Amino acid sequence: MAALSFKDYAIVACGTLIPELNYLKDNGFLDAKIIYTAPGLHQVPEELEKQLQKQLEAAKKLAKKIIVVYGGKYCYINIRDPLRTIDKVIDEMREEGFYISRTDVENCVDMLADGEQRDAIADGQKVWFCTAGWLKYRDQVFKGWDKANANENFPQYTGGGILLDPIGFFDEYALEHVEEILDFSDWASIPLEGRAVGLERLKKVLISAMAEEDRPADG
Structure with a gap:
C-alpha cells in the first residue's frame, strides 16, 4: 500500500x-x-x-x-x-x-479532542476549551468584545480555561508572551492553562x- x-x-x-x-x-x-x-x-x-x-x-x-x-x-x-x-x-x-x-x-476544539476526551479532561468541572489560535489571534477572534462581553460569557466556566495543545505551543508562548496570557485571564476573569493532547x-x-x-x- x-x-x-x-x-x-x-x-x-x-x-x-x-x-x-x-x-x-x-x-x-x-x-x-x-x-x-x-x-x-x-x-x-x-x-x-x-x-x-x-x-x-x-x-x-x-x-x-x-x-x-x-x-x-x-x-x-x-x-x-x-x-x-x-x-x-x-x-x-x-x-x-x-x-x-x-x-x-x-x-476547532473538537478537531483536537472529541467530546469524550474533553469530558475526561474537564473531570466534572465546567471548562472553557480553546486552541492555540484563540490565544495567538485573540484580537481577531474576540474582535468587538469588551469587558462586558467577557463578563457575560466566561465566569460561568468555574473550572477555568484549558487550551488544548498538541504541539507544545502554550509553554513556548508563555516564555515570550506571559503578559498576554495574564491579561487574557484578567479580562476573562478565569485562569487559562495549557493541556497537552496528542x-x-x-x-x-x-x-x-x-x-x-x-x-x-x-x-
Missing part, C-alpha cells in the same frame, strides 16, 4: 488552526497545499462565507480534491438565515470533476475527510 499522502489535495482552513496545521505540514504529515481564511470569522458569517467561497475558488486552481477544515455546528451560524449552513455554502461551490469534503467535527485526533479527522480511495485501509 502506498504511503499516506495529501499531495493531491488543497486544504481550505480556518486561520484559527494555522499553528496546528502548519506544524503537521512542517513535520511531513500534511503534504497538501493549504489556504486559510482569517481567524475568528465565526462571529461574522457573511464575511466567513465570502472568504470561504473565494478560497475554494483558489483551491480549485491548485487541486481537484479539496478538504474544508471547518466545523459544522458552531463555526458558521447565520442568524439572518438559520437554515443556511456551512455545508450549503460548500455545496454551492461543488462542480463536476472536483472532490470537496468537510471535516466531520463541531468546531495529534492523533486531528490526523484522524483529516484522513477521514479524504476521498475513500486515498484513505489507508484502517483509516
Whole structure:
C-alpha cells in the first residue's frame, strides 16, 4: 500500500488552526497545499462565507480534491438565515470533476479532542476549551468584545480555561508572551492553562475527510 499522502489535495482552513496545521505540514504529515481564511470569522458569517467561497475558488486552481477544515455546528451560524449552513455554502461551490469534503467535527476544539476526551479532561468541572489560535489571534477572534462581553460569557466556566495543545505551543508562548496570557485571564476573569493532547485526533479527522480511495485501509 502506498504511503499516506495529501499531495493531491488543497486544504481550505480556518486561520484559527494555522499553528496546528502548519506544524503537521512542517513535520511531513500534511503534504497538501493549504489556504486559510482569517481567524475568528465565526462571529461574522457573511464575511466567513465570502472568504470561504473565494478560497475554494483558489483551491480549485491548485487541486481537484479539496478538504474544508471547518466545523459544522458552531463555526458558521447565520442568524439572518438559520437554515443556511456551512455545508450549503460548500455545496454551492461543488462542480463536476472536483472532490470537496468537510471535516466531520463541531468546531476547532473538537478537531483536537472529541467530546469524550474533553469530558475526561474537564473531570466534572465546567471548562472553557480553546486552541492555540484563540490565544495567538485573540484580537481577531474576540474582535468587538469588551469587558462586558467577557463578563457575560466566561465566569460561568468555574473550572477555568484549558487550551488544548498538541504541539507544545502554550509553554513556548508563555516564555515570550506571559503578559498576554495574564491579561487574557484578567479580562476573562478565569485562569487559562495549557493541556497537552496528542495529534492523533486531528490526523484522524483529516484522513477521514479524504476521498475513500486515498484513505489507508484502517483509516
